Amino acid sequence: MNLLEHIVARAKSNKQRIVLPEATEERTLKAADRVLADELADLILIGNPDELKTLAAKWDLHNIDKATVVDPLNNPKAEEYAELLAELRKKKGMTIEQARELVKNPLYLGCMIIKTEGADGQISGALSTTGDTLRPALQIIKCAPGVTCVSGAMLMLTHEHQYGDDGIIVMGDVAVTPVPTAEQLAQIAVCTAQTARSVAGIQDPRVAMLSFSTKGSAKHEVVDKVVEATRLAHELAPELKLDGELQADAALVPAVGEKKAPGSPIAGHANVLVVPCLEVGNISYKLVQRLGDALAIGPILQGIARPVNDLSRGCSVEDIYYMVAITACQAMDAK
The missing domain is CATH 3.40.50.10950 (Rossmann fold)
Structure with missing residues (x-):
């Protein structure tokens, strides 16, 4: 099925x-x-x-x-x-x-x-x-309790079954909030994990907070935002498997994840990708869709009480x- x-x-x-x-x-x-x-x-x-x-x-x-x-x-x-x-x-x-x-x-x-x-x-x-x-x-x-921003998740059904959850990756935000704050980014991470469970049937969401840096490899205020968002997301959902900041290859490829983020429970095994801003999300999913011949389903709005x-x-x-x-x-x- x-x-x-x-x-x-x-x-x-x-x-x-x-x-x-x-x-x-x-x-x-x-x-x-x-x-x-x-x-x-x-x-x-x-x-x-x-x-x-x-x-x-x-x-x-x-x-x-x-x-x-x-x-x-x-x-x-x-x-x-x-x-x-x-x-x-x-x-x-x-x-x-x-x-x-x-x-x-x-x-x-x-x-x-x-x-x-x-x-x-x-x-x-x-x-x-x-x-x-x-x-x-x-x-x-x-909005749902504890949520102050609406976001949009995209289900990406890829042909690369070694990545994500048998080729399935959930990405957010790709639709609503152009430049989220660290607090909003943390909420987007929790909401996107919930979408992965409720819609994609992913019982074990593994969330990567993406950046152009992995574990301090680069210094910039936008990296700092992702680091802070990761901390806040852990506070919002302590049980959620989540790590950051991670580059996309470190999030998805086990060998790269082990090299760039040794000891990370998420690196190399992520099935939920949280991007730092809407610009990145929109460009990324469309590139994967067109160049990788992936099926993109969504955006699925999240963060609303119903x-x-x-x-x-x-x-x-x-x-x-x-x-x-x-x-x-x-x-x-x-x-």
Whole structure:
């Protein structure tokens, strides 16, 4: 069983309730039909019921009636949601009138459904920007306890089975925080290890805090940040197997790790890579993807109290299908 099959099987074993707020979008509705046919998750589709029926008939979809449909413009819980949203945002000056308008927005409505425990996770982005996806999540669901920054992890499925966990490596942050502080970098390390467990099925995450230096081989303030982040990550999760600062080859190649960082429990055996900034993460995963013919899955957003994931606007039906499975796996561990 490959990783994607493992993720799908785990999602099916404990079905979660996932909101698709862009349900009238063609790829999203086609993916929803496949999810429902495969009993991958229980879906909440946000959209006009008559429009969804018409679109399902147009695209020859036969399983959409298995989903729960919430009409954002005719929602019996609209006032309840508006009152709660106004209360959540009153310190920011939100009025009840503003809240009533916002709960008609499918992205906000989906997060309100999650906030009131009517769903376990949400996926959007086929039509929306990352900012539009994250804004309601951070305003309503908020960050997980002890976390102050959201980040994005990428699952890298490589052909080099001697590295990582049988060729599987999880990398963060590749999507959200451009220049994390040492405190944020420590949180990203802990969150990325959790993603490795909950999504990639890696039961023994081994986290390398990457830099251009290994154990003091170079001196620079950006190296100092990684060293401090390593210390803070140990404080946040003392049980986590984690070491740094390590260069990428020292993190992945046993012979190099033994030479550059003798005695390190991680060097040469890392399966989770934490990069020092978003620039490094984005460039690195795309180089591995294109030059190494690796399969890159994600980014998977992490650090939110309940999973809310972002799609590329160029996503495929298959991308959405697998992101439903990934979000379901995250939701199991967020409870």
